[in-house]
Amino acid sequence: MQPAELSAVDLVAAIRQGDLTAVQCIEAFLDRVARLDGSINAFLKVDREGALATAAAIDARRKAGQPLGALAGLPVAVKDALCTRDLPTTCASKMLAGFRPPYDADTVARLRAADAVIVGKTNMDEFAMGGSNENSAFGPVKNPWDLSRAPGGSSGGSAACVAADMAPVAIGSDTGGSIRQPAGLCGITGLKPTYGRVSRRGLVAFASSLDQIGPMARSAADCALVLETIAGHDPLDSTSLAVDVPRYTELLEQPLTGLRIGRVRDHYAEGLDPEVGKGVDEAFAVFEAAGATIHEVELPHAKYGVPTYYLIAPCEASSNLARYDGAHYGHRCDTLRGGFDSPLVEMYCRSRGEGFGPEVKRRIMLGTYALSAGYYDAYYAKALTVRRLIRQDYLDAFERVDLIGGPVSATPAFKLGEKTGDPLAMYLVDLYTVATNLAGVGGISFPCGFTKGGLPVGFQLQGPALAEPLLLRAADRFQRLTDWHLRRPKQIA
Amino acid sequence: MTKPAATSEPYTTVIGLEVHVQLQTNTKLFCGCSTKFGAPPNTQVCPVCLGLPGSLPVMNREAFQLAMKAALALECRIAPFTKWDRKNYFYPDLPKGYQISQFDLPFSSDGWLEVVDPKGAFARKVGIIRVHLEEDAGKSMHDEAAGTADTRIDLNRAGTPLCEIVTQPDLRSPQEARAWLNELKLLLVYLGVSDCNMQEGSLRVDANVNLHIQRPDGSVAKTPIVEIKNMNSFRSVERALTYEAARQYDEWQATGAELGKIPKQTRGWDDPAGVTRAQRHKEESSDYRYFPDPDLVPVTVSEAQIATVKASMGEPPTVLRTTLAERWKISAYDADVLVNQGRELVAYFEDLATRVGEGKVASNWLQQDVLRTLNERGEAIEAFPIRPDALADLIGRVQRGDFDTSRGREIFAAVLASGRSVADVVASLGIAAVGDDELIALCKQLIAENPKIVADVQGGKEQAAAGLIGQAKKKNPNVNPAKVRQTCVDLIKAM
Numbered sequence: 001m002q003p004a005e006l007s008a009v010d011l012v013a014a015i016r017q018g019d020l021t022a023v024q025c026i027e028a029f030l031d032r033v034a035r036l037d038g039s040i041n042a043f044l045k046v047d048r049e050g051a052l053a054t055a056a057a058i059d060a061r062r063k064a065g066q067p068l069g070a071l072a073g074l075p076v077a078v079k080d081a082l083c084t085r086d087l088p089t090t091c092a093s094k095m096l097a098g099f100r101p102p103y104d105a106d107t108v109a110r111l112r113a114a115d116a117v118i119v120g121k122t123n124m125d126e127f128a129m130g131g132s133n134e135n136s137a138f139g140p141v142k143n144p145w146d147l148s149r150a151p152g153g154s155s156g157g158s159a160a161c162v163a164a165d166m167a168p169v170a171i172g173s174d175t176g177g178s179i180r181q182p183a184g185l186c187g188i189t190g191l192k193p194t195y196g197r198v199s200r201r202g203l204v205a206f207a208s209s210l211d212q213i214g215p216m217a218r219s220a221a222d223c224a225l226v227l228e229t230i231a232g233h234d235p236l237d238s239t240s241l242a243v244d245v246p247r248y249t250e251l252l253e254q255p256l257t258g259l260r261i262g263r264v265r266d267h268y269a270e271g272l273d274p275e276v277g278k279g280v281d282e283a284f285a286v287f288e289a290a291g292a293t294i295h296e297v298e299l300p301h302a303k304y305g306v307p308t309y310y311l312i313a314p315c316e317a318s319s320n321l322a323r324y325d326g327a328h329y330g331h332r333c334d335t336l337r338g339g340f341d342s343p344l345v346e347m348y349c350r351s352r353g354e355g356f357g358p359e360v361k362r363r364i365m366l367g368t369y370a371l372s373a374g375y376y377d378a379y380y381a382k383a384l385t386v387r388r389l390i391r392q393d394y395l396d397a398f399e400r401v402d403l404i405g406g407p408v409s410a411t412p413a414f415k416l417g418e419k420t421g422d423p424l425a426m427y428l429v430d431l432y433t434v435a436t437n438l439a440g441v442g443g444i445s446f447p448c449g450f451t452k453g454g455l456p457v458g459f460q461l462q463g464p465a466l467a468e469p470l471l472l473r474a475a476d477r478f479q480r481l482t483d484w485h486l487r488r489p490k491q492i493a
Numbered sequence: 494m495t496k497p498a499a500t501s502e503p504y505t506t507v508i509g510l511e512v513h514v515q516l517q518t519n520t521k522l523f524c525g526c527s528t529k530f531g532a533p534p535n536t537q538v539c540p541v542c543l544g545l546p547g548s549l550p551v552m553n554r555e556a557f558q559l560a561m562k563a564a565l566a567l568e569c570r571i572a573p574f575t576k577w578d579r580k581n582y583f584y585p586d587l588p589k590g591y592q593i594s595q596f597d598l599p600f601s602s603d604g605w606l607e608v609v610d611p612k613g614a615f616a617r618k619v620g621i622i623r624v625h626l627e628e629d630a631g632k633s634m635h636d637e638a639a640g641t642a643d644t645r646i647d648l649n650r651a652g653t654p655l656c657e658i659v660t661q662p663d664l665r666s667p668q669e670a671r672a673w674l675n676e677l678k679l680l681l682v683y684l685g686v687s688d689c690n691m692q693e694g695s696l697r698v699d700a701n702v703n704l705h706i707q708r709p710d711g712s713v714a715k716t717p718i719v720e721i722k723n724m725n726s727f728r729s730v731e732r733a734l735t736y737e738a739a740r741q742y743d744e745w746q747a748t749g750a751e752l753g754k755i756p757k758q759t760r761g762w763d764d765p766a767g768v769t770r771a772q773r774h775k776e777e778s779s780d781y782r783y784f785p786d787p788d789l790v791p792v793t794v795s796e797a798q799i800a801t802v803k804a805s806m807g808e809p810p811t812v813l814r815t816t817l818a819e820r821w822k823i824s825a826y827d828a829d830v831l832v833n834q835g836r837e838l839v840a841y842f843e844d845l846a847t848r849v850g851e852g853k854v855a856s857n858w859l860q861q862d863v864l865r866t867l868n869e870r871g872e873a874i875e876a877f878p879i880r881p882d883a884l885a886d887l888i889g890r891v892q893r894g895d896f897d898t899s900r901g902r903e904i905f906a907a908v909l910a911s912g913r914s915v916a917d918v919v920a921s922l923g924i925a926a927v928g929d930d931e932l933i934a935l936c937k938q939l940i941a942e943n944p945k946i947v948a949d950v951q952g953g954k955e956q957a958a959a960g961l962i963g964q965a966k967k968k969n970p971n972v973n974p975a976k977v978r979q980t981c982v983d984l985i986k987a988m
Contacts, residue, residue: 099546
């Protein structure tokens with residue numbers, strides 16, 4: 001048996017039944033990491049020893065007949081934006097190089113409590129700002145389907161490590177598409193839950209009102225398994241929803257008969273790659289064949305999603321990232337040289353100047369500007385108004401349909417370096433995903449075909465608040481009827 | 494009634510105050526760390542108040558309730574919906590790079606607190622613009638003495654709940670400002686909202702001041718508003734405002750600078766030097782880029798919650814002054830003095846008055862003897878060794894005529910010094926009640942020995958009997974002078 005070929009659901013079952021030990025399982029994945037990650041760069045830190053020790057302890061407990069958690073022995077890679085007590089947490093930034101938080105993120109704590117095995121921390125765009133993973137201070141991640149291309153971002157490391165079978169499951173975070181877009185570009189399944197469904201505690205904040213943690217895996221069923229563990233109310237996150245967690249894995253069986261899926265005409269506007277358009281159309285046809293009906297819906301304000309997002313997110317980020325000031329932790333510049341208003345000002349300016357990369361600086365400046373006296377109403381306050389309109393669009397649309405379908409991104413994976421000189425072009429990679437975050441609802445992305453060049457094409461479903469059971473059920477049904485999600489990149493086999 | 498301040502200056506001083514009060518909660522505003530003062534640096538901290546990556550705030554309900562109590566006692570309107578905002582600025586003792594505060598929707602606004610001078614010099618109802626809740630920053634300690642110019646940061650205070658109280662510019666003299674602050678402090682201490690200890694930083698005051706100067710032609714010149722900081726006692730507030738008013742008048746006379754023509758200035762009070770000094774302009778021109786904190790949810794307050802807090806408030810000082818005066822038949826002045834000493838002293842007084850049965854007597858002993866002793870010793874009433882039962886025992890003996898008040902005072906001092914009971918001290922001093930027969934025998938002896946005084950009394954000069962008292966005390970120090978005098982007069986008249 002090749003553990004790396006099994007789904008997360010099957011791995012957990014095999015370990016539970018004793019067909020596979022947790023150590024055998026983690027060793028199989030660690031071997032692939034050792035073999036492949038030199039060319040992919042999906043991991044910032046691989047915790048080989050810690051993972052093996054955890055797996056051995058799980059095996060010992062199983063042998064002794066002790067109860068095991070729901071994910072016992074399942075290797076999980078965690079985006080480096082989530083705090084881990086015993087591992088560095090850097091957000092792929094020089095600013096936090098070597099930083100070790102004294103606590104686990106709520107999600108990490110829940111994974112550990114369920115006896116999952118943390119493989120390591122995955123690469124990402126610095127502070128989750130980017131859509132290609134090229135903004136990492138520790139080098140870009142390569143797309144396993146074509147090493148000359150970007151995996152998408154910001155959770156590019158998480159997407160690539162699953163696509164390359166270096167972990168069966170990874171945790172990502174999604175502020176404007178950072179789970180769904182890289183999942184789409186890497187041919188895997190990624191779920192951005194409803195805002196508040198998964199606790200943000202311990203997730204290094206980028207834009208607090210938009211950030212949401214979610215699972216990334218090879219299938220919707222595997223995402224359901226992980227979400228069951230990481231979702232739930234956290235009294236220490238004031239924005240966490242106090243709503244019971246459904247048994248997502250047990251709600252996958254129902255057929256899709258009568259399901260109404262909306263299609264947004266604007267999604268087919270200029271810029272959509274024809275091969276992506278074709279894959280998306282074929283996906284709609286699969287859903288129709290499964291008993292769903294397709295309806296045209298309008299999201300009239302969704303076209304303002306990107307500008308709205310690029311005001312709200314940088315505004316919040318400019319404040320969230322103020323704490324990286326060199327005074328308490330993280331990077332501090334070396335001996336002061338003078339030439340600033342005061343030694344304190346020099347310490348701030350140089351520490352932040354040296355610690356942050358160009359995209360992070362760009363967004364801090366954007367946000368600082370937009371929140372400044374005299375500009376607040378024109379930018380931030382206006383963006384909040386548009387955000388309310390976008391949210392209302394979704395509420396209106398979900399009166400008529402159960403889910404909204406469409407592309408995840410306009411193009412398949414683009415070449416590394418292709419957009420790095422043009423920040424605006426890079427911001428448009430979030431075109432189809434940002435509105436979900438602005439509305440606070442959920443979305444799932446999964447492969448629905450391949451281009452002639454062999455690159456995955458992603459399909460996105462968005463649902464109303466707390467519709468995760470339906471999103472997972474629809475994606476799971478699609479995956480029972482297709483095998484796109486089972487394809488593996490040849491280059492790295 | 495608002496009376497004009499008694500003033501000899503050719504101008505009116507216009508003062509508004511901004512008061513920061515630390516709430517007496519067990520834990521900080523957004524995390525579970527202790528707020529206790531005086532712990533070793535950085536021992537009362539956690540990821541939240543250290544602002545570590547990924548940490549999130551959760552509002553402390555107890556703090557919100559306490560703040561509501563203060564706002565309600567200040568007659569403020571409580572907003573049914575309030576939110577948290579981030580005030581962004583960089584400073585090493587502000588670990589997140591922003592302070593969680595309230596900007597455009599404070600939880601309460603539009604209140605007032607009146608201060609009445611017990612001697613009638615002024616009565617001033619001061620409007621409260623707003624009361625809002627925010628977290629405190631840490632403390633920076635600049636180690637300049639060492640020559641290294643190192644700054645050390647203590648974050649124990651970071652995240653402690655603060656109430657900011659902003660008044661209308663309704664105060665009209667430095668004396669009024671000080672009296673109003675005393676009244677505010679008294680109220681907040683009574684409510685248990687804050688200990689208002691300025692030395693520990695639980696209460697901080699900034700003042701805005703300018704002058705309205707009457708010109709000979711009847712028009713009014715207004716001087717530019719100055720904000721004064723760094724005042725660390727109410728006395729400093731009064732001194733700083735007095736200094737600043739005079740300084741502004743001099744400057745106006747010299748330059749004619751008026752409000753609106755130059756920007757608002759911030760000046761720091763230099764207490765040892767007794768002057769205010771201009772602070773660097775840079776320190777005042779900040780753009781805090783306020784915006785709603787996305788990590789926290791808005792707070793809604795129901796009428797029922799307001800009613801619950803109101804019901805828990807007890808009698809505020811203003812009400813207590815009236816009820817105390819009526820209940821114990823003491824003067825408004827006496828009630829004011831007692832109430833101003835705080836809730837514990839009022840409790841002591843009411844216990845004592847109940848035992849003694851006479852409010853006025855209890856009040857006199859408390860004010861003349863107990864308060865004087867407390868002041869001398871720098872003690873609070875809670876620590877005063879003579880408890881109400883013991884003091885009532887002593888006062889009862891005076892009331893019964895066992896000995897006079899001045900003798901009572903000696904016993905009071907002896908009880909205080911020795912820690913023994915009143916009965917013990919009375920016995921040890923050889924004080925014994927003088928029986929009627931004994932007293933009459935003594936008076937008869939005195940009459941026999943003093944024919945001149947007897948003749949004077951018989952001649953209608955009753956006050957001459959006072960001359961017998963000194964002799965009586967020599968023969969028996971325990972005699973009650975008033976009784977000796979009365980008995981002698983009665984005996985002489987019966988002769």
